[in-house]
Amino acid sequence: MCTVLARQQRVGPDTAGRDLACCPLPAHPEGECLSEYRSLSSIVGLGLALASVSSLAALPAPSGSDFDRLADQLDNSELALASAAETANILARLHALLPSDDEVRGLRYRYLNCYLAFPNDATAGFAYAEQGLQDALRSDDKAAEANFDFCRGQYRETLRTPSAALADYDAGIELARHLEDARLLGDGLVARGAVQSLLGEQAKALLDFLEAQRSYDGARKEAASELNLLNIATAYRRLGEFEKARGYLEQSRTFAAQRGDTSTLLAVDMQFGFLAFENNDAAHAHAPLQHALELARQMGDRGNAGAALLAQAQAYNIERKYRQAIEALRQSELEQTAISDNSNEGMNHLQYGIAHAGMGLQAEALKDFDAAERSLASGNNLRYLAQLHAARAVSYEALGKTDAALTDLKRLLETNEALEQKSRAEYTVLLSYQFDSARRDLENRRLAADKVMKEQELVALERIRQWQALAIVLGSLLLLLLAWFALRQFYKMRTLSTLAMTDPLTGVANRRRVEHATSQAIRQARAESRDMTILTFDIDHFKRINDNYGHEVGDQILVRVTSTCQAALRQFDQLGRTGGEEFLVVLPDTRLEAGMQVAERLCANVAGLKLDDLAVGLTVSISLGVTQLKPADSGMRALVRRADVALYRAKNNGRNRVEAEI
Template sequence: MFKRLDVGDLIVLDTQQQIGVINQLRMLLPPGDAHRQRLLDTQRCFIEFSNSLKEGFAFAEAGLADATRANDTEAMARYHYCRGGYQKSVGTPTKAIDDFEKGIELSRKNEDNVLLAQGLASRGDKFSVLGLHGKALADLLQAQRIYQQNQLQEAASQIFQSIGIAYRRLGYLDKAREYLVQSMEQEQRAGDRESLYGSTLQLGFTEEESGNFGKALALDQQALELATKTGDKTSIGSAQIAIAGSQSDLQHYPDALAVLDKAEANFAAAGDAGFTGMIAYERGRAFAGLGQLMQANDMFERAEKAPDFNENQRYLELLFGAKAKNLEAAGRAPAALREYKRYLAAREEVANQRQNQQAQMLREQFDTDRSQLENARLKAEQARLTAEQELKDRQVETLERVRSWQEVALGLLIALLGLLGFATIRQLARSRIWKRMASIDPLTGAANRRGVDHFGVSAVRNARTLHEPLSLLAVDLDLFKRVNDRFGHAAGDRALQQIASACQHALREHDLFGRIGGEEFLAVLPGTTLAHAAEVAERLRSRVETLAFEDLPSDLHATISVGVVELSADDGSFADLEKRADNTLYRAKTGGRNRVVIAGECSFDAAASEPSATEPEGAAQATS
């Protein structure tokens, strides 16, 4: 019964029913069995304090101290997991990670794989919240494998939700939707109302990030109904925050403010201070939508200082963008420009983190496959040794039987070596594919930051050695955020793909065009002088300006600004050359956009200083 409670088989029961199971088990304990008493208390720690988080944290602290004095390492690991779960609301994410890692270390020392899987799943959830999605997926998938190896299918299926969340935060929305739907189907079959609430809420976030605001609101309301049935104040408050966000997306601002008041009351009742920043942020959005700009700015300032925002780049990207827009609407252009620069920096950081996490995910998969290949090799070697030993043991019987066994062993060895050779060849092919994928931007098919840097360093070295010219174009889409705001992120992604394709086809075969983040690109032009590079830049600018997008709204247009530089003796590295190109691009942006600026010169065949087609008349000309 304890094992079923421990791995979640009894999660279909409500909190009071699970506490009842714990009390029944306590009555069955023999007198003086302190170890099993502590194990039952760890289950209380996880279950009993959902609406009194500070009390739960204090219970975990006291239990951990008692288990440490008794050197009860299993109970210590469980209390570390429990305390880590409460750290989000009463501590910090870093402290939560520390607790999970201490519990994982103890579980490994005890060789308790099921307890190890629980810690990996908890740490994976926290890594996902912090934006470390590659690490999150590695932990979650390992935990799922351990559960499956131990025939714990119910526990393994519960991780579908966490994997879906990690894929959502990594930007793979279709993959996230697939896992979350599977999770919901499993939870509905099992009658697991609490987990169904979590999957429904996360699917609502997925639809919101896909631009499907109506679907998102409907899912958020379903999540609220489920949370209300569980009575968990924190879950109810979380669903209400999600509803407020969807209502603001749909411009129902008064409704959003009303539901946020209810959410704040629920968190206060639970003693949960982990959502103060998100409540302030959503209030700021609603006030901004109502034109109450001063109140909106106050809320944004409060959100930035909150613990749930100051360590989360994804949240800060949203906050700085909303804050800049609000200040611009209030006529505070200098302050808006400062916030917009912070928004761009945060957005670039999130994009880089996401790109790095995608590469890390591929590396984790590569390491896993390599480990599996090594295990297969060791098993093959063990099988060969076993076959040889059997042959030696049977030599005393008859020479004919020995020869027969030798033939069998030889055939088995050949088959095993053939299998190992096939697996090795396939692994080498996968390695080449992964290496190429790690240098390619998954959205546009152009080179990514890693690919551009590798090519650029090599190009600088060759230019120095061969005394040949080398030029670099820094390209940025003008006001492209407004394309996303007006037509949706899906349309924006397709537009990015077509723009990147058009630019790549306008370059020579040995040139490189790559996306380095967001709407920013670099074109490396070996053997090209500054004058020729300026002509190439103008060709790119003209082609994008006249580009007719396929399968997109006919009134969607885009323009680019381009900075052009040539490698000089003062450039110590490719990074120095890129920095000069970026400064030149900045001149193009501040000079009116939709133009080419050459390092040290005025605009090259610049277009008239007028807004991009996606920019409304009279919009402020802040650099984008």
């Protein structure tokens, strides 16, 4: 799949993110048309050393091993197919090697054909993928099913939008994980990550690209690993890390040039064009974009030709060469219409609007902007919408429609604020990922050190046994030595016993210990005819805290909540952690009313925690359920179950509150 995934993907234009019709208010510092992504997912797909396809004229006899060898080369990105003729020849050779009545290899041929055979007919490609998926399901061929999911996704992008393909990629990724197929998993992660990158989810995209890189490296798929660097470069560029992006792009260009990989060279040229936009240097974008256009036409790839022309139109608009922009847009539309590619419709209208506005045709520009909005709104891409609002506000102002201009400027401010918040969230996720990676590395080193220590302990224990045997022979002096060793072992076992009953993170009783304490308290209360109350509580929205701030912050929240609650309890009250963010409190000799007061105190104390040192604006609360021991209770589980009923009611009633169950 890696080799062919990019066959139908497009490298599209990218804006510098500012009003190209001289709007005085800047938009977001970046924005790409939908088709830019198409090449990146595909770049992992278009391979390495150029096959000598001209030698394929004489088709060989069917052979299972020869078929597998050639199919592996395609799947593992070891062939670069630079033209439709080369693609047709390689597919003919693969089909000639296909043994008859071999259902598994037949499905493999079909999914490779699915990726490669429809470069300019997305509708036929989608139908082919649908049929292949149904046949793979009937044959219970999970690998083929995943590949047809990925293939269908790439055509769905062209016919609809990239976001529409996420369900296909998610389904294929799940199958790849189940199969433990590292190469197939990497392909799916690259495809999904590229969509996320295009939609502005750069942190998610990088996580997918980096996981794909680990999968490829683990499976020793060097070609796919090298090709994936272009995806990483693009994500860094969209994050504004231009130097990092440039370094990866140079590496990708060298790699592609060494192997004659035309598709990767085309994508690299497009990326360098986008970098020129973002550095306010549209004049230097034309050379790489023109080269990308020439490569696309050389390959017979009308989709990427249209994308390159659209990017050139953006450059012309930035330079205020509006007539040249209009001409480039018309040529781009011809290419896209020829292959039923609707993915750039919104960006086409937007660039037409900018050009018409620059030529003073404000009424015509407004029609273009309105058409662009209808198309772009469905994708909810904030970067495009920010550019649209900025450009349209200028046109409204030029026509004297100040109220409409003000409305667009307000929407621009709102969109830019949302983009800023999203950018901060992206960096938070990246920092969390980097921290978690460092923590995993530290944990791995600690485990390695523990292993060495345990091995040393085993050696020491063996020596101890030898000394014990010798002690029996040597008499009383060595018996004293044996007693000393036994005493040391006793203290060690007592320490281990304590640790076994304690939660290692918070230091309070673990589930086993607090449940034992609850059972004991029930027996004592009944024996002495005393009251007893228990509380159950958990931290509200704890999963959201972990997702937004990382598990390290989540661990600190658990420690601080536990410490605060422990400080508010009596010495003989028992607090224990029963689950991830779930706790149980045993209150001996306490009636329900007093237990409610204790619960309210815990709730208030936790709500008052200051957590700005962990994350600015972070707050935390708990929900509690309270119940009192009744004569009819069969034991601990009945009591806890009743408290949990109250806890769930507290959650359903808005959280950060106390409820009792009588």
